[in-house]
Amino acid sequence: MPIVINGKRYDGRVKFDPFEPVVYETVRTYCGKPFMLREHMLRLAGSAKIVGMDRIPDVEEVAKLLEELKKEIKGEVYYKIYLRPNGDLIVEYQPVPSGSVVATLEFSPFRKSKSIPSQLKVVGRTDVLLARIHKRTYDALMLNEDGFLAEGSFSNVFLVKNEVLITPSIETGILSGITREIVIKVAKNSGLCVEERLVHPWEVLEADEVFLTHTSRGIVPVQSVQGFKFKVPGKLTGVIKEAFKSFVMERC
Numbered sequence: 001m002p003i004v005i006n007g008k009r010y011d012g013r014v015k016f017d018p019f020e021p022v023v024y025e026t027v028r029t030y031c032g033k034p035f036m037l038r039e040h041m042l043r044l045a046g047s048a049k050i051v052g053m054d055r056i057p058d059v060e061e062v063a064k065l066l067e068e069l070k071k072e073i074k075g076e077v078y079y080k081i082y083l084r085p086n087g088d089l090i091v092e093y094q095p096v097p098s099g100s101v102v103a104t105l106e107f108s109p110f111r112k113s114k115s116i117p118s119q120l121k122v123v124g125r126t127d128v129l130l131a132r133i134h135k136r137t138y139d140a141l142m143l144n145e146d147g148f149l150a151e152g153s154f155s156n157v158f159l160v161k162n163e164v165l166i167t168p169s170i171e172t173g174i175l176s177g178i179t180r181e182i183v184i185k186v187a188k189n190s191g192l193c194v195e196e197r198l199v200h201p202w203e204v205l206e207a208d209e210v211f212l213t214h215t216s217r218g219i220v221p222v223q224s225v226q227g228f229k230f231k232v233p234g235k236l237t238g239v240i241k242e243a244f245k246s247f248v249m250e251r252c
Contacts, residue, residue: 004069004091014082014090021085022123023047026215027066028078028096031252034066039178040081047121048083055087062089069093078216082123096216101138102232103212105152105225107201108140112150118173128153139212141204141225144173149199152212155220156180159199160209160236169196179213179244186243192236209234219244 003014016022024047025040041059048056066079075095082090108131112118116125131140131153139152149168151157156177159166165187168174187194204210210222210230219241223232 004065004093006089014092016082016084016123018124020123021051022082023051023053024080024082024121024123026078026080028216029070029076030248032070032076033252034063034079035248035251036178036182037063037066043119043121043178044081044083046119050117050120051085051122053083053085053087056083057089065089065091101217101220103138103220103222105210105212105222106135106137106140107226108135108142108153110134110142112142112144112173114145114173118170118175121175138220141201143201147201148172149201149204150174151177152214155212155214157204158183158211158213159204159207160211160234161203161207163208163236164193164195165236165240166195166197166199166203166207168199172198177213177215179215179218182247183213183219183240183244186247187240190239190243192239204228209237211237211240218248 023044025044027034027037027040029035038059041062045056062081069091073093077093078096080092110127110130113127116127131142135153139155141152141157142150144150149157150172151168151174156167156174170176184194204225205228207230210225212220212222221232221234221237223230
């Protein structure tokens with residue numbers, strides 16, 4: 001996998017010191033353009049400030065670097081953008097996998113920690129790292145310390161029940177994903193009822209539809225959670241996927 005460090009290209013993967021607080025964001029392209037780059041960089045800056053970093057690259061600097069990289073890449077890609085405490089800006093990139101995906105999920109035994117700021121995206125974050133290491137399915141759903149549904153180890157989760165779209169609220173201790181925010185916006189604009197609130201884990205198993213959101217894949221329908229199956233594709237999931245697609249195409 002090619003990587004770029006401060007504009008210079010290398011082969012292989014980047015390695016970090018385990019005691020080094022490296023913050024990161026994942027950005028993908030649609031129509032060859034980095035999608036919602038400014039929003040991702042604002043979130044990167046927020047993570048950097050939490051761990052006390054001083055030097056934070058501006059969005060124009062990153063946009064220029066990604067534009068240069070795109071010249072040598074065919075098709076859609078996603079970038080992993082890392083920022084080291086010393087100011088090094090590191091970018092890994094690879095193609096977005098082709099084709100659609102349907103997810104199978106499980107509940108993780110590891111819970112989101114209240115002691116770690118929910119908006120911090122840092123390499124090696126313990127609670128998320130353990131959930132990812134031990135997951136046996138597409139993703140693992142994490143509960144918070146109070147036992148409410150939070151999020152996946154790399155995704156946000158939505159339920160549909162009686163034509164109401166339900167997702168854990170920020171107060172649950174989740175990272176508010178950028179794709180999550182777009183889905184809430186387009187769902188409301190489509191006239192759907194949206195509830196952001198505390199969600200009990202049993203509500204997932206009784207839902208009519210379940211789907212995930214994350215940057216590299218957008219909206220991912222879920223076919224089962226812990227062996228409980230759902231109809232795929234779900235009616236409202238399809239409506240939201242089309243609304244999300246329209247939102248993206250308007251920015252191409």
